[in-house]
Amino acid sequence: MSKNKDRFLNILIVSPSILAVSIFIYGFIAWSIRVSMSQWKGLTPDYTFVGLSNYISLFNDPRFLVDIRNTVIFTLVFVIGSITLGFFLAVILDQGLKGEAFFRSLFLFPMAISYIVTGVVWRWLMNPAEGDRISGFNLLFSNLHLDFLINKWHTTVTWGIAAIALAAIWQMAGYIMALYLAGLRSVPEELREASRIDGANELQIYRYVVLPILTPVTLSAIIILGHISLKVFDLIIAVAGKQYPLDVPAIYMWQTTFDGLFYGRGAAIGTLLLLSVAVLIIPYIRYTLKSEAQQ
Amino acid sequence: MKSIASPRRQKYWLYIPLVLMALFFLAPMYVMLVTGFKSFAEVDLARMWDLPQGIAFDNFIEAFNKLAPYLWNSFKMVVPAAIISSFLGSLNGYVFAKWKFKGSDILFPLILFGMFIPYQSILIPLVVFTNTIMKPLGLSGIPSLILAHVIYGLPITTLTFRNYYASLPTELIEAGGIDGASMLGVYRWILLPISIPAFVVVLIWQFTSAWNDFLFAVVLTGNRAWPITVALNNMAGSQIIAWNVQMAGSFLAAVPTLLIYIFLGNYFLRGMLAGSLKG
Numbered sequence: 383m384s385k386n387k388d389r390f391l392n393i394l395i396v397s398p399s400i401l402a403v404s405i406f407i408y409g410f411i412a413w414s415i416r417v418s419m420s421q422w423k424g425l426t427p428d429y430t431f432v433g434l435s436n437y438i439s440l441f442n443d444p445r446f447l448v449d450i451r452n453t454v455i456f457t458l459v460f461v462i463g464s465i466t467l468g469f470f471l472a473v474i475l476d477q478g479l480k481g482e483a484f485f486r487s488l489f490l491f492p493m494a495i496s497y498i499v500t501g502v503v504w505r506w507l508m509n510p511a512e513g514d515r516i517s518g519f520n521l522l523f524s525n526l527h528l529d530f531l532i533n534k535w536h537t538t539v540t541w542g543i544a545a546i547a548l549a550a551i552w553q554m555a556g557y558i559m560a561l562y563l564a565g566l567r568s569v570p571e572e573l574r575e576a577s578r579i580d581g582a583n584e585l586q587i588y589r590y591v592v593l594p595i596l597t598p599v600t601l602s603a604i605i606i607l608g609h610i611s612l613k614v615f616d617l618i619i620a621v622a623g624k625q626y627p628l629d630v631p632a633i634y635m636w637q638t639t640f641d642g643l644f645y646g647r648g649a650a651i652g653t654l655l656l657l658s659v660a661v662l663i664i665p666y667i668r669y670t671l672k673s674e675a676q677q
Numbered sequence: 678m679k680s681i682a683s684p685r686r687q688k689y690w691l692y693i694p695l696v697l698m699a700l701f702f703l704a705p706m707y708v709m710l711v712t713g714f715k716s717f718a719e720v721d722l723a724r725m726w727d728l729p730q731g732i733a734f735d736n737f738i739e740a741f742n743k744l745a746p747y748l749w750n751s752f753k754m755v756v757p758a759a760i761i762s763s764f765l766g767s768l769n770g771y772v773f774a775k776w777k778f779k780g781s782d783i784l785f786p787l788i789l790f791g792m793f794i795p796y797q798s799i800l801i802p803l804v805v806f807t808n809t810i811m812k813p814l815g816l817s818g819i820p821s822l823i824l825a826h827v828i829y830g831l832p833i834t835t836l837t838f839r840n841y842y843a844s845l846p847t848e849l850i851e852a853g854g855i856d857g858a859s860m861l862g863v864y865r866w867i868l869l870p871i872s873i874p875a876f877v878v879v880l881i882w883q884f885t886s887a888w889n890d891f892l893f894a895v896v897l898t899g900n901r902a903w904p905i906t907v908a909l910n911n912m913a914g915s916q917i918i919a920w921n922v923q924m925a926g927s928f929l930a931a932v933p934t935l936l937i938y939i940f941l942g943n944y945f946l947r948g949m950l951a952g953s954l955k956g
Contacts, residue, residue, distance in 0.1 A: 391860050392776035399769050399831050400784060406828045407791040410799035410806075417801055427805070467698075474695055477688050487942055488699055491706075493949060494938035496889030498906040499927045502913040503705045506920050509722070517722035525726070552702065560946060561953065606953050613795045616891040620910055635797040640804075640896060649801050656798035663793040667786050670954045 411656065418649035425643060436650035446651070449631045452543040456630070457611035459547035460554075465603050467551060468558025473588065475559070476566045486563070489556035497553070501620020504549040508535035508621070536622055543628055546618050553617075554610070558603050565599040566592065605666045609659050631655050709931075712924040713737055720921040736925035743918070744926050747908035751888055751933075754819050754904055758826035759883035765827070766834020766879055767872060771864050773835065774842035775850050785839070792832035792952070796892055804896055818902030822894060826887040834879050837951045841875040842868065874944070881941055882948030885934045905930045 418436055422428045440446045471489055475482050492500065509518040516524060516532075523531040536545040569592055577587045615632035622628050624637055631651050639648025708725060716733035772778075773785050796803075803825065811821045845868070853863035891906045898907065909930050913923050938945050 392772045392778050396769050396772045399765055402828045403788050403791055410802035413802040414798055474691050477691060485695055488702055491938055494934045495931045496906050498891050498910050499931045502923055502927045503709050517725050522726060602953055609793055623914055632797055645801055652797035655795040659793055659795055667789050671786055
């Protein structure tokens with residue numbers, strides 16, 4: 383395989399991509415970090431070094447504190463909701479029912495749609511209007527005599543962001559279902575059979591045999607969903623626009639940089655987002671590549 | 678002891694949660710479609726869930742008239758972006774799977790990380806780059822957006838092809854080597870012809886993610902080059918355009934990727950699992 387003329391050809395082939403990644407990912411990250419430590423404000427770049435002051439002022443900034451609170455609420459609702467629903471759907475579809483393929487495709491199709499489309503539709507489904515102007519889910523609840531479910535959705539004080547997480551669950555639960563379904567299919571039937579013979583019922587089999595085997599799937603699901611939560615952006619914009627109560631770091635970064643021209647602050651938010659994603663993703667990549675190498 | 682087949686039988690009650698969940702997943706689609714097919718006279722938020730009394734295309738025509746240029750922008754941007762990033766990913770994947778070099782095991786995870794980064798962390802340099810280098814070259818707008826999707830798409834396309842090629846037996850490459858085919862010859866004559874499934878996976882994945890992108894589009898394009906996501910979002914944010922037209926517009930924006938999903942669903946799923954490193 384090691385013909386001389388091919389020796390450097392492999393490096394030559396990947397070099398344009400490696401160059402692009404070095405510049406546009408790592409170079410740009412470094413550049414962003416430099417901006418985040420500068421006092422750049424306004425249209426003209428100003429790289430005067432100000433140390434960590436942009437970061438420090440963010441943690442005293444009420445808006446950024448709202449962002450952190452919103453991210454935490456969103457992450458909890460979105461991660462727990464998607465995993466619960468995805469797991470539940472996967473277990474049902476794993477029972478060998480007729481029409482499995484149809485339902486599987488149905489639960490997955492929202493993945494093909496953009497967050498903007500989802501957001502625009504859900505904005506009308508979550509219409510908080512009351513009385514004669516009631517519509518969307520609230521209208522449906524009212525017609526079904528489930529009035530106790532009527533709520534203000536994303537306009538709810540403090541917890542409004544959880545309503546956005548519902549739309550995100552709608553979009554991503556199918557994906558988690560697919561991950562679990564792949565995991566369930568890898569559980570050998572003999573293992574379940576043996577447990578049945580030992581007198582375990584179906585519920586016990588799931589609790590004590592299947593669930594432990596699926597732990598790596600759950601971990602990947604948490605990491606994938608967690609890093610999506612940190613990046614959530616388009617969905618909120620499409621449902622509610624740029625509203626302070628539903629603000630998250632990704633929106634703050636966008637608005638303060640491109641509307642407010644606070645480049646230093648925007649870069650600091652971007653860098654903090656990157657750090658929080660890196661904490662989740664780097665161990666994940668290492669773990670995945672390591673376990674791949676062992677196979 | 679229960680009979681072995683029993684757990685697989687008598688589970689018809691499971692259709693109850695399944696159908697309820699199906700209704701939940703279909704509800705947004707349902708509202709989008711029934712609203713789209715209502716006539717303007719029939720549109721009423723209070724009757725949002727009612728079926729249309731007849732089939733009318735008012736909303737779709739109105740939405741299409743407003744969105745057609747942006748749909749076209751999306752196509753002009755997405756098709757080259759998907760093709761270029763897939764082709765580069767295929768070459769990279771070939772090298773990282775079968776022609777490893779010193780340091781390639783360090784470079785590969787570094788490339789992979791790029792797939793997960795929040796783009797806010799590179800957005801300022803990207804915009805400065807676009808304004809100072811792409812714009813003077815007359816390449817602002819759609820070409821800049823294509824470049825962004827190609828470069829930030831490299832990690833996932835490289836990963837998917839690398840996994841695909843790694844699953845092929847090395848003897849295939851060695852056999853090619855014995856026949857006198859060079860490294861590129863093996864790629865061109867042996868691997869490329871059997872790479873079609875991987876190309877389909879990667880192409881539709883890149884098509885879908887570029888079509889659905891909002892962040893790059895909103896910072897890199899002005900109103901003449903807006904792709905559909907930005908135009909739709911602005912339409913939804915405006916007070917002038919009625920909600921029924923927004924619903925029809927949302928449907929139009931979703932159609933291309935939905936069609937891909939309906940006809941090539943299995944390939945789409947494989948792309949998705951690759952995105953979680955599980956391909």
